[in-house]
Amino acid sequence: MNPARAKLATDEAPVAPLRHLPGMDLAFARCATRVARHARPLLLANHAVLLSMTSSTGDDRARLTTRYWDARCALAAPAPIVSGDALLRRLAALEEAAKLLLADLIRRWPANALPPAVGIVTDGGGVAFSSDHPSPLSPNWLAQHQAGLCPTTALLPFSSGGAWSRLIAPGVGAFIH
Numbered sequence: 001m002n003p004a005r006a007k008l009a010t011d012e013a014p015v016a017p018l019r020h021l022p023g024m025d026l027a028f029a030r031c032a033t034r035v036a037r038h039a040r041p042l043l044l045a046n047h048a049v050l051l052s053m054t055s056s057t058g059d060d061r062a063r064l065t066t067r068y069w070d071a072r073c074a075l076a077a078p079a080p081i082v083s084g085d086a087l088l089r090r091l092a093a094l095e096e097a098a099k100l101l102l103a104d105l106i107r108r109w110p111a112n113a114l115p116p117a118v119g120i121v122t123d124g125g126g127v128a129f130s131s132d133h134p135s136p137l138s139p140n141w142l143a144q145h146q147a148g149l150c151p152t153t154a155l156l157p158f159s160s161g162g163a164w165s166r167l168i169a170p171g172v173g174a175f176i177h
Contacts (some may be wrong), residue, residue: 021035029160031101032127032156035136036096045087046079049163050089052120053098057106064102065119065137073167103157107128116136125157157171 039051048068056062068076080086098120106118117135120127131140131148144150146168158164 028101028104029099029156031104034097035094035101035120036122036124036156037125039122040089041090042087042094045122046076046133048076050121050123050142052119052121053095053102054069054117054135054137055099055102055106056117057109057114058116064098066095067092067136069142071163073146101127120155121152121164122156123158123163125156125162126154126164127156128152128154128158128164 012061028087035053043049043051046068048072049071050069053063054067068078068080070076070173077118081088081091102118105120106114108138109115109118111156115134117137121136122128122130130141130145130150130152133144135141145152152168
């Protein structure tokens with residue numbers, strides 16, 4: 001299917017297809033799985049449906065920026081985490097897995113086209129990134145993906161009933177070629 005020519009049977013705007021990253025190895029897939037697994041309790045605690053983690057590409061020591069989106073697709077403020085809380089351990093484990101995943105993604109980018117920041121997004125089931133619009137911190141990042149303007153690349157497949165699938169393609173009908 002040619003995404004540029006895809007039309008929906010419902011005459012809605014085409015939704016950018018989900019791509020898959022070539023050359024993924026088992027270690028990379030396991031890392032993406034850990035990201036999704038550690039994100040689940042944080043998503044629940046923050047009443048969020050999506051979580052993104054973004055890293056600056058210019059500074060290896062830069063702290064990851066974590067963002068949450070609620071069911072209305074609005075950025076949600078993170079719940080406070082107290083020292084010794086189980087969520088703090090989950091966040092640390094999530095950050096460790098996300099740093100490894102993002103470092104691998106950044107290494108795959110051509111040096112002359114490296115963006116200032118690269119991020120991943122998860123709904124606790126799947127994990128993806130967007131090479132066309134790599135920083136979830138960018139204004140209207142989610143809206144551009146919802147509108148089908150930017151394809152995403154699956155690092156871990158999303159469930160068809162998961163939050164990402166519902167937000168990105170609500171009410172999508174069959175494609176007509």
